[in-house]
Amino acid sequence: MKPYEKAISYMDEYIDEYLRLEPRKDFDPCVVGVGRRFNDTVLIYSIQKILDMYVAQGMEREDAEEHFEFNTIGGWLGEGTPIFMVDTSLYEDFIEVSPIPVSAEQYE
Numbered sequence: 001m002k003p004y005e006k007a008i009s010y011m012d013e014y015i016d017e018y019l020r021l022e023p024r025k026d027f028d029p030c031v032v033g034v035g036r037r038f039n040d041t042v043l044i045y046s047i048q049k050i051l052d053m054y055v056a057q058g059m060e061r062e063d064a065e066e067h068f069e070f071n072t073i074g075g076w077l078g079e080g081t082p083i084f085m086v087d088t089s090l091y092e093d094f095i096e097v098s099p100i101p102v103s104a105e106q107y108e
Helices: 004-016 024-030 047-056 061-072
Strands: 031-036 038-044 083-085
Touching: 004 024, 004 031, 004 038, 024 038, 024 047, 031 047, 031 083, 038 047, 047 061, 047 083
Parallel strands: 038 083
Antiparallel strands: 031 038
16 A cells, blocks of 8 residues: 555544545645644645656646646645645755744744
C-alpha cells in the first residue's frame, strides 16, 4: 500500500466525513499524511507534489504556482479543509510560502 493510500484508508476508517481534493485520481498521490487542527482531522497535501502534478499535466511552473495559489490553497471549505505542506525535503526548488505574522499579544 502506498503512503497516500494508508492516509486515505485511515481517514476512511476513523473519520466520518472529510474533504479530498478533486479529481481524486490526480490529487490522491499528493497526500502525504493526516493532520489535526483543533477538533478536526484532515488530509495533508504536499504543495510540491501538487505543483509537479500540474506541470505533468502541461502547465508551466509559474502558471502552476499561480493556479495553486488562487484555486487550490486559496479556498476555505470549512471544517475538513485540507492542510498544505511545504515539503522542502523533496525538492531544492520549492515554492516559498510567506508565514502569517502572529504576535503573542493576540493570545493574551
